[in-house]
Amino acid sequence: MKRLLRRELVRAGFAVPLAAAAEAAxxxxxxxxxxxxxxGADALSLVVPYRNDEYRRARPAxxxxxxxxxxxxxxxxxxxxxxxxLPLFERGELGAVVGAGFQERFALHGEAELALDRAIxxxxxxxxxxxxxxxWDTHAAQAxxxxxxxxxxxxxxxxxxxxxxxxWARSRIVVVSEFGRGLHExxxxxxxxxxxxxxxxxxxxxxxGRVRGRLRFGDQGLVPTSELGALLATLVAGGGS
Numbered sequence: 001m002k003r004l005l006r007r008e009l010v011r012a013g014f015a016v017p018l019a020a021a022a023e024a025a026x027x028x029x030x031x032x033x034x035x036x037x038x039x040g041a042d043a044l045s046l047v048v049p050y051r052n053d054e055y056r057r058a059r060p061a062x063x064x065x066x067x068x069x070x071x072x073x074x075x076x077x078x079x080x081x082x083x084x085x086l087p088l089f090e091r092g093e094l095g096a097v098v099g100a101g102f103q104e105r106f107a108l109h110g111e112a113e114l115a116l117d118r119a120i121x122x123x124x125x126x127x128x129x130x131x132x133x134x135x136w137d138t139h140a141a142q143a144x145x146x147x148x149x150x151x152x153x154x155x156x157x158x159x160x161x162x163x164x165x166x167x168w169a170r171s172r173i174v175v176v177s178e179f180g181r182g183l184h185e186x187x188x189x190x191x192x193x194x195x196x197x198x199x200x201x202x203x204x205x206x207x208x209g210r211v212r213g214r215l216r217f218g219d220q221g222l223v224p225t226s227e228l229g230a231l232l233a234t235l236v237a238g239g240g241s
Contacts, residue, residue, distance in 0.1 A: 014131030014156055032128040032236050033160065033173045034120055037153070039137030040109065041177040042191060043198035043222055045146050047096045047211060050077045054217055058183045062143045062191065072096075076211045081150035084158065088202060095208025098215050100231050101179065101196035101224030109137075109193075112178035119229040123236045131160070136177060140188035161202060168204035174235050175200035176228075182221040194221025199228075201235055 014035065045062075049055050050069040069077035070086055076098070078085060088094035102119075106112035120128060133153060138145055157173065164171045180197035195218070201208055216223040 014133065014160070031167070031171050032124060033164075033171075034128055034130045035153075035157070035160075035173060035175045036116070036130055036132045037136045037175065037177040038109075038113070038132055038134040039177070040112075040179050040181055040193050041136040041197060042138060042142065042146070042181040043098065043194075043196065044181075044183075045079050045142075045150070046082070046198045046200065047072070047076050047098060048079060049075060049098075049215055051075060052215070055183075058217075059185055059191075061189055062146075062185055072211055079146065079150050081147045082154050084154050088161075089209055092206035092209035093202055093204065095201045095203070096211045096213075097199045097201070097226060097231060098211060098213040099196050099222060099225035100199045100213060100228045101222070101226075102228050103224065105195045105220065106179060107193075109178055116176065116178050116228075119232055122229060123232040128236070131156075137193075138181065138190045139186055139192065140190040142185075142190040144189075157202060164204075171204045172235065172238070173202040174232065175202075176232070180222055183217055192221075196222035196224040197228075199231065199235075205238065207238075 044055060044059070045064065048064045048069045050064065050066040050071070051074070056063050064079055068080045070080060070083050071077040072089060076096070085094055102115055106115060120130065133156065135149060153175070157175070160173060161168065176199050177197050180194040182192040182194040184191070186192055214225045216225050
């Protein structure tokens with residue numbers, strides 16, 4: 001597969017850390033791109049548990065209406081701003097894993113980002129590109145901010161898939177954050193930093209097309225039911241979500 005260089009990721013609209021770009025230039029051709037959502041992306045907005053009563057009770061102002069959700073199965077659906085990704089799901093190119101997280105809950109973004117970097121390094125042996133989208137720390141006005149964030153993510157993912165078209169059958173894109181967000185709303189109409197998250201996977205191998213994992217609600221948000229480091233290693237190895 002042709003090596004993904006910094007300019008290709010930038011052309012797709014992503015920020016690329018300089019260190020990651022330097023490492024990519026020194027590595028052999030790679031097949032995996034990690035898209036890191038900085039700030040702690042809300043798992044329950046990426047993939048919505050639209051029939052879950054506990055979710056509705058905890059988020060009277062920020063939950064996504066069931067009628068607006070894009071159903072993926074009888075339990076989960078995409079946020080309406082991610083609707084353009086539905087054809088990928090239907091073709092088996094898009095999947096999701098809910099309830100993914102490290103066993104340890106990190107109080108600081110920097111600590112969680114470092115743990116995520118180490119997990120990616122362990123999963124790939126240094127053989128992956130990392131792109132970034134910032135702005136996911138939605139402590140306030142989450143319902144108003146989330147559509148634009150998700151629309152941007154959707155556009156960037158489709159652009160990156162297009163840039164990888166020549167080798168897409170052998171390629172994967174993994175969308176991950178340092179952690180998820182809390183279950184309950186803040187006084188400012190947002191959510192606090194949480195624990196478990198939802199990981200999105202785009203794969204040219206067409207071995208996705210489903211939502212895997214299990215949601216478990218706790219006092220500080222979602223409790224991990226899948227260990228994130230092990231999950232990333234499985235995805236990098238080409239396993240389904």
